[in-house]
Amino acid sequence: MLAVIQALHPVLQALLATVFTWFLTALGAATVFITKAVNRKVLDGMLGFAGGVMIAASFWSLLAPSIAMSSGQNVPAWLPAAVGFLAGGACLRMIDKVLPHLHVGYPITEAEGIKTSWQRSTLLVLAITLHNVPEGLAVGVAFGAIVAGYPSATFAAAVTLAVGIGIQNFPEGLAVSMPLRREGVSRLKSFWYGQLSGVVEPIAGVTGAAVVILARPLLPYALAFAAGAMIFVVVEEVVPESQRGGNADLATLGAMLGFAVMMVLDVAFG
Numbered sequence: 431m432l433a434v435i436q437a438l439h440p441v442l443q444a445l446l447a448t449v450f451t452w453f454l455t456a457l458g459a460a461t462v463f464i465t466k467a468v469n470r471k472v473l474d475g476m477l478g479f480a481g482g483v484m485i486a487a488s489f490w491s492l493l494a495p496s497i498a499m500s501s502g503q504n505v506p507a508w509l510p511a512a513v514g515f516l517a518g519g520a521c522l523r524m525i526d527k528v529l530p531h532l533h534v535g536y537p538i539t540e541a542e543g544i545k546t547s548w549q550r551s552t553l554l555v556l557a558i559t560l561h562n563v564p565e566g567l568a569v570g571v572a573f574g575a576i577v578a579g580y581p582s583a584t585f586a587a588a589v590t591l592a593v594g595i596g597i598q599n600f601p602e603g604l605a606v607s608m609p610l611r612r613e614g615v616s617r618l619k620s621f622w623y624g625q626l627s628g629v630v631e632p633i634a635g636v637t638g639a640a641v642v643i644l645a646r647p648l649l650p651y652a653l654a655f656a657a658g659a660m661i662f663v664v665v666e667e668v669v670p671e672s673q674r675g676g677n678a679d680l681a682t683l684g685a686m687l688g689f690a691v692m693m694v695l696d697v698a699f700g
Contacts, residue, residue, distance in 0.1 A: 526662075
């Protein structure tokens with residue numbers, strides 16, 4: 431199966447990979463068909479795990495290759511990584527400032543972005559969608575980078591990143607569907623909203639792959655940009671959400687486990 435996918439164009443590879451990550455978001459959302467609630471400790475541990483995976487992926491799969499690709503160029507090796515990383519965070523901050531959204535577990539009065547009369551369900555979906563944009567972009571850029579021929583940009587590394595992102599997408603889908611179900615939304619609608627938050631990943635993935643293929647000099651910047659965007663999401667949203675329920679130690683252990691899992695995956699298979 432992987433051999434067949436490896437023979438495809440990188441943009442198609444990115445599409446298939448991000449459809450896979452969306453599928454795991456939908457799988458997490460589908461837990462509403464089994465139960466109406468998930469223990470808060472379990473949810474916080476899973477969110478911490480997701481944050482750890484994203485932190486590890488940001489370095490091992492994005493920043494480290496960005497620095498490696500910049501070595502021997504006409505600029506300091508650290509410059510593209512630093513510029514792209516900060517630009518990614520700044521871009522997410524601007525979107526965060528404008529896009530109406532509501533983090534899981536927060537009252538409607540604490541909705542962020544431009545003030546709107548949109549329903550709570552819509553704001554919850556938009557919050558998780560904001561998480562998924564940099565994740566889809568990271569996977570897409572990783573597959574697009576294969577065309578450049580750098581030793582650090584391999585098919586195995588891109589697949590490993592997609593697997594890691596997919597694993598941490600499971601609790602993100604669950605984190606949307608479960609609160610909606612507890613508030614009385616039907617199982618089908620709760621699932622629909624949960625999986626909808628992941629639809630943006632294939633769009634971001636294909637866009638990221640196409641951009642770096644068409645403009646290869648941007649590749650080190652694009653990898654670091656995706657890393658900066660993911661770190662912004664982790665620090666600004668995922669970590670606070672995981673510790674809001676009073677299970678800080680459990681969420682922290684989950685984050686460390688997630689980091690270790692992603693590190694092992696990347697080093698062993700990437």
